Amino acid sequence: MLVNATRMLKLAHEGHYAVGHFNINNLEWTKAILLEAEAQKSPVILGVSEGAGKYMGGFKVVAAMVKALDESLGITVPVALHLDHGSYEGVKACIAAGFTSVMFDGSSLPFEENIAKTKELVDLAHDHGLSIEAEVGAIGGTEDGITADGEIADPEECAKIVALGVDFLAAGIGNIHGIYPKDWTGLHIDALEKIQKATGGIPLVLHGGTGIPDDQIKAAIAGGMSKINVNTDCQLVFAEATKEYCLAGKADPTADNKSKGYDPRKLLKPGFEAIRAKVKEKMELFGSVGKAA
Numbered sequence: 524m525l526v527n528a529t530r531m532l533k534l535a536h537e538g539h540y541a542v543g544h545f546n547i548n549n550l551e552w553t554k555a556i557l558l559e560a561e562a563q564k565s566p567v568i569l570g571v572s573e574g575a576g577k578y579m580g581g582f583k584v585v586a587a588m589v590k591a592l593d594e595s596l597g598i599t600v601p602v603a604l605h606l607d608h609g610s611y612e613g614v615k616a617c618i619a620a621g622f623t624s625v626m627f628d629g630s631s632l633p634f635e636e637n638i639a640k641t642k643e644l645v646d647l648a649h650d651h652g653l654s655i656e657a658e659v660g661a662i663g664g665t666e667d668g669i670t671a672d673g674e675i676a677d678p679e680e681c682a683k684i685v686a687l688g689v690d691f692l693a694a695g696i697g698n699i700h701g702i703y704p705k706d707w708t709g710l711h712i713d714a715l716e717k718i719q720k721a722t723g724g725i726p727l728v729l730h731g732g733t734g735i736p737d738d739q740i741k742a743a744i745a746g747g748m749s750k751i752n753v754n755t756d757c758q759l760v761f762a763e764a765t766k767e768y769c770l771a772g773k774a775d776p777t778a779d780n781k782s783k784g785y786d787p788r789k790l791l792k793p794g795f796e797a798i799r800a801k802v803k804e805k806m807e808l809f810g811s812v813g814k815a816a
């Protein structure tokens with residue numbers, strides 16, 4: 524069932540677990556995540572970056588695909604279709620396309636501009652029944668070709684953005700997109716405590732969910748992180764499973780079995796299964812299994 528993410532994250536925050544946000548890139552990823560969420564009776568958020576939206580043919584295509592898959596697979600758990608790191612224009616396009624949730628990432632703008640644009644988009648999203656995530660303090664790493672240094676959000680700035688009526692907030696606490704460098708110092712749980720206190724208990728969002736040790740994930744959830752974004756982990760297992768399939772000679776066009784190896788349904792199946800397994804692992808770690816309501 525497609526819904527906005529407000530209620531599922533409020534319940535997660537109150538229940539001290541987190542809902543997984545898994546980025547989608549194609550039909551196979553979407554189907555794998557939806558089926559696993561249903562199997563685990565877990566709420567789930569499907570994240571779409573602007574680059575992935577473009578790749579899939581545009582936000583309207585994505586919204587139509589997700590809605591139709593959700594219906595035809597008989598998914599009963601709450602599913603939010605969420606724009607990840609949206610621009611001002613991207614948020615408006617996703618509202619028009621039928622997404623149920625958006626993120627406006629104004630973290631690279633001067634703070635006053637971030638405030639003004641976030642305010643406008645909060646009102647627009649709410650008028651259309653969508654939930655909206657905002658961001659303070661850039662998350663480090665590379666996302667859609669944009670690289671930012673790891674940052675720790677200023678609790679006062681977080682409080683100002685939250686006062687605009689955003690439903691959940693991405694606040695940097697030393698997290699980084701992609702693979703963490705060897706000398707990474709870990710999440711700053713002390714900073715998280717200050718941010719959560721300053722924002723009056725709003726659900727917080729942890730980006731860069733790949734590669735954070737399990738004990739730190741648990742500490743972050745206990746500190747108020749109620750949505751955890753995962754992308755690279757799914758990319759890695761998908762690539763690994765596809766590589767193994769190819770190395771086993773099953774997709775070799777020069778091999779004798781070429782009639783079998785060419786079938787994309789077979790080629791993509793190991794990656795599909797690997798994503799399901801990864802999503803299950805994360806839902807168990809985040810504590811969202813059985814929490815569909």
Ligand code: 13P
Nearest residue numbers: 701730731733752754755
């Ligand atoms: P990772 O790619 O590090 O899992 O981060 C995903 C993310 O935060 C998407 O917004």
